[in-house]
Amino acid sequence: NPSDILIASQRPYGSRAVLKFSQYTGASPAAGRWTPGTLTNQITTKYMEPRLLIVTDPRTDHQSIKEAAYASIPVIALCDTDSPLENVDVAIPANNKGKESIALLYWLLAREVLYLRGTISRSQAWDVMVDSFFWRDPEELMQQEEMDQGWGNDWTAKPEQRENWDGGAQGGGNWD
Numbered sequence: 597n598p599s600d601i602l603i604a605s606q607r608p609y610g611s612r613a614v615l616k617f618s619q620y621t622g623a624s625p626a627a628g629r630w631t632p633g634t635l636t637n638q639i640t641t642k643y644m645e646p647r648l649l650i651v652t653d654p655r656t657d658h659q660s661i662k663e664a665a666y667a668s669i670p671v672i673a674l675c676d677t678d679s680p681l682e683n684v685d686v687a688i689p690a691n692n693k694g695k696e697s698i699a700l701l702y703w704l705l706a707r708e709v710l711y712l713r714g715t716i717s718r719s720q721a722w723d724v725m726v727d728s729f730f731w732r733d734p735e736e737l738m739q740q741e742e743m744d745q746g747w748g749n750d751w752t753a754k755p756e757q758r759e760n761w762d763g764g765a766q767g768g769g770n771w772d
Contacts, residue, residue, distance in 0.1 A: 598622030602646035610652035699729035
């Protein structure tokens with residue numbers, strides 16, 4: 597059951613990839629700040645009982661891994677060379693620091709899940725671009741929109757003519 601998979605990322609670069617992964621696979625996303633007690637406190641409104649937890653970085657997602665250990669939930673983690681492996685059941689060796697790397701990893705995982713379910717065939721390419729999993733900086737998006745609308749600087753235009761200031765001191769004064 598896809599809704600039994602919880603995928604978490606507190607890393608900003610992983611949030612969009614987590615949301616896209618869950619969109620295509622049907623998993624439950626937890627992008628952004630982890631709410632303490634999500635896996636252990638039944639009184640909270642965000643309480644969940646997943647059968648599997650996938651995290652982007654064991655170092656930043658340590659709270660979710662600790663709660664999964666308390667609830668006996670297996671954990672799959674994208675691990676770099678400096679990642680702690682306590683309470684991680686399956687470590688996928690990967691660069692979990694770069695936005696392109698995180699996006700590619702979640703794109704590959706989503707594609708493989710869909711292959712294994714039989715939703716898409718291995719004989720044809722997946723029509724979803726990996727670019728849609730990339731994290732995008734809001735300021736960078738605003739600059740791109742401004743450039744697309746023609747609000748940005750036109751670097752190909754010739755500079756406008758300015759007054760000639762080479763005529764010496766104005767007003768009859770002497771600068772020597």
